[in-house]
């Protein structure tokens with residue numbers, strides 16, 4: 623790895639560790655390898671959002687050309703959000719693409735991703751299905767996001783109705799995550815989800 | 822009142838001049854609403870490198886007793902270090918900022934834009950400025966009629 627990238631990541635790592643966000647538990651950063659090319663981030667779901675109470679892990683890959691090119695970041699924890707792919711965890715955020723600037727740091731990027739959880743951008747979606755639900759049925763979107771936070775990110779809100787519907791599909795032999803995606807996609811209408819899964 | 826072509830910044834091609842395809846593309850994208858609306862349109866990728874001339878003319882300074890870091894490599898400046906100062910007053914190691922400006926034209930700290938050598942991008946910026954001006958004109962007209 624190019625010298626400047628590794629050196630900078632080391633300096634950033636120190637900065638993050640001293641930051642008040644780490645002290646307050648809002649963000650976390652850990653090394654995955656000893657070459658400073660891969661890290662794991664974690665952000666706390668912001669208060670007053672469906673993600674509250676959840677912890678979301680992020681995969682961070684630092685390119686050799688860092689900081690002249692942005693880090694590659696995706697959600698490892700499954701999340702229901704218009705700007706995150708519910709399949710791959712890919713994030714649609716301008717500063718990770720054409721609005722990247724070399725003075726941005728892992729700390730500012732993690733905080734921006736956390737801010738994205740508070741304020742989705744449904745007009746610039748990464749996941750069209752989620753974005754459609756966000757626009758057409760915000761109430762159901764919030765419930766679905768809360769349910770995913772509970773199941774995948776350790777959030778506190780158990781939504782019994784959704785759990786029962788997932789269980790119904792499990793009883794039919796459907797894999798759990800597949801069942802949850804189908805139900806979430808079809809606004810938790812069991813019949814339509816079943817139809818899609820078995821068609 | 823200025824003529825339509827003048828107002829749009831258009832002119833006839835000179836003898837033997839080729840049409841500027843990048844300029845046409847920029848106009849096409851804006852006219853067909855590729856951006857949310859004409860007034861907040863963004864260039865669809867990282868803006869092009871800073872113009873060579875503009876980079877050559879950046880101020881070289883010597884750090885006296887500075888306690889800040891270079892925002893690109895995050896290393897602390899030492900007294901006596903040579904540094905490059907952008908027009909926005911942000912200061913970087915010469916090698917750090919040159920590498921960045923070779924990629925895109927703005928200050929990595931505050932996004933202050935240097936000119937570029939890319940005609941398409943410059944045309945796009947001009948169109949955007951003109952769109953803002955048009956909107957202001959319409960607002961002024963609207964306010965003078967309805968207030």
Ligand SMILES: [Zn+2]
Nearest residue numbers: 891894914917
């Ligand atoms: Zn530097």
Ligand SMILES: [Zn+2]
Nearest residue numbers: 909911928931
């Ligand atoms: Zn600046």
